[in-house]
Amino acid sequence: MAEYTLKVRRYQPESGDGPYWEEFGVDLEPSLSVLDGLLQAKDRDDGSLSVRCSCRAAICGSCGMKINGQSGLGCKTQIGHAHEAANRRNGGGEPIVIEPMGNMPVIKDLITDMESTHWKKIRRVTPWLLPHGEPPEREYVVEPESMIDITQSMACIQCGACVSSCLSMEADPDFIGPAALAKAYRFVGDPRDAESKERLHDLAEDPHGIYDCTHCFSCIDACPKGVAPMDQIMRLRRKAGEEGIEDPNSGHDHELAFVKIIEKKGTLDESLLLQESFAPGLKGKLKPTKRAIKEMLGSLPTAIRGLRSGKMRSLPKLIPGIHPKLPDGAQDDVKAIYKHAEEHREEFNIYIQGEEDVEPEPDETETEEKV
Ligand code: SF4
Ligand code: SF4
Numbered sequence: 001m002a003e004y005t006l007k008v009r010r011y012q013p014e015s016g017d018g019p020y021w022e023e024f025g026v027d028l029e030p031s032l033s034v035l036d037g038l039l040q041a042k043d044r045d046d047g048s049l050s051v052r053c054s055c056r057a058a059i060c061g062s063c064g065m066k067i068n069g070q071s072g073l074g075c076k077t078q079i080g081h082a083h084e085a086a087n088r089r090n091g092g093g094e095p096i097v098i099e100p101m102g103n104m105p106v107i108k109d110l111i112t113d114m115e116s117t118h119w120k121k122i123r124r125v126t127p128w129l130l131p132h133g134e135p136p137e138r139e140y141v142v143e144p145e146s147m148i149d150i151t152q153s154m155a156c157i158q159c160g161a162c163v164s165s166c167l168s169m170e171a172d173p174d175f176i177g178p179a180a181l182a183k184a185y186r187f188v189g190d191p192r193d194a195e196s197k198e199r200l201h202d203l204a205e206d207p208h209g210i211y212d213c214t215h216c217f218s219c220i221d222a223c224p225k226g227v228a229p230m231d232q233i234m235r236l237r238r239k240a241g242e243e244g245i246e247d248p249n250s251g252h253d254h255e256l257a258f259v260k261i262i263e264k265k266g267t268l269d270e271s272l273l274l275q276e277s278f279a280p281g282l283k284g285k286l287k288p289t290k291r292a293i294k295e296m297l298g299s300l301p302t303a304i305r306g307l308r309s310g311k312m313r314s315l316p317k318l319i320p321g322i323h324p325k326l327p328d329g330a331q332d333d334v335k336a337i338y339k340h341a342e343e344h345r346e347e348f349n350i351y352i353q354g355e356e357d358v359e360p361e362p363d364e365t366e367t368e369e370k371v
């Protein structure tokens with residue numbers, strides 16, 4: 001048995017007061033969950049401490065919350081691990097910090113309103129099959145292999161942890177969001193659905209749709225069931241691209257620009273990103289479309305904001321042609337990865353750690369590859 005302190009963000013609307021923090025001391029085995037700790041505090045100290053839960057086994061999706069700032073399930077997070085995470089940096093004495101999920105209105109303590117932000121968006125993507133023709137007399141029969149691609153998205157338990165952690169949704173609350181888009185892929189990828197194309201048009205042409213995701217990986221980290229919502233969004237994008245769907249954000253062209261620049265230079269040359277996104281090939285043949293010119297002019301304020309905020313840290317980085325090359329034969333390695341991915345039609349999420357102008361630590365030079 002060990003002792004832990006839970007620091008809980010509380011909100012009791014009936015009191016008329018705003019949110020406040022309260023600490024509870026609990027004692028239980030390190031292998032028990034943060035939810036067990038909360039239920040002990042509720043039982044022993046304050047029956048009004050409100051938390052939503054049911055199965056206590058990571059199945060029902062009820063107990064989404066933020067633990068030490070990370071969205072996840074209270075019942076799937078061991079309290080010993082949460083304690084270690086809270087104290088990893090300063091060596092001890094820190095409480096486990098527990099908050100309600102983000103991007104959702106708080107109803108009471110750790111209970112959020114999932115209707116307005118989660119379920120509404122799930123309904124937005126028509127979360128049921130739309131087959132054409134007469135239904136079969138008995139069930140639809142599909143080859144098991146044709147379902148493999150969508151089994152990952154079928155594992156979702158609708159806990160909302162990905163929604164809570166989504167950075168794009170913080171900036172744009174109208175973003176359809178990771179859970180709903182993962183659900184959309186479940187039907188787009190289903191061989192029985194006859195309206196996949198219409199779904200793709202809908203999701204790509206909505207300015208808050210698939211191209212509103214900034215590819216930040218937060219939802220992948222948050223998801224307790226390995227759904228990897230961002231990967232499902234990338235699959236939707238790939239299918240929309242294959243259909244040749246033009247989206248209002250030029251998201252598909254923007255993606256192609258990233259792919260092309262990295263293939264050529266190894267790292268992102270931001271000076272080429274705008275022109276390659278909106279007027280590809282501008283340098284070689286000066287033939288931008290009217291839309292491209294409009295988009296580039298419209299993006300100037302964003303570029304200026306990037307400069308002001310320090311995101312584009314130096315003016316030389318914006319001058320085409322002076323982007324630093326990768327050292328030694330690293331560029332050939334990048335090309336080999338592209339060749340391999342194209343030949344085998346594999347998906348890569350590649351994390352490159354460190355910056356070109358920062359001396360890397362010995363363990364920062366690795367490139368982690370996740371297929
Ligand atoms: S990867 Fe996209 S959907 Fe997932 S949290 Fe980031 S912005 Fe949101
Ligand atoms: S995708 Fe994962 S995190 Fe998001 S609602 Fe489903 S199970 Fe929860």
Ligand code: FES
Nearest residue numbers: 054056061063075
């Ligand atoms: S209580 Fe069911 S998922 Fe946590």
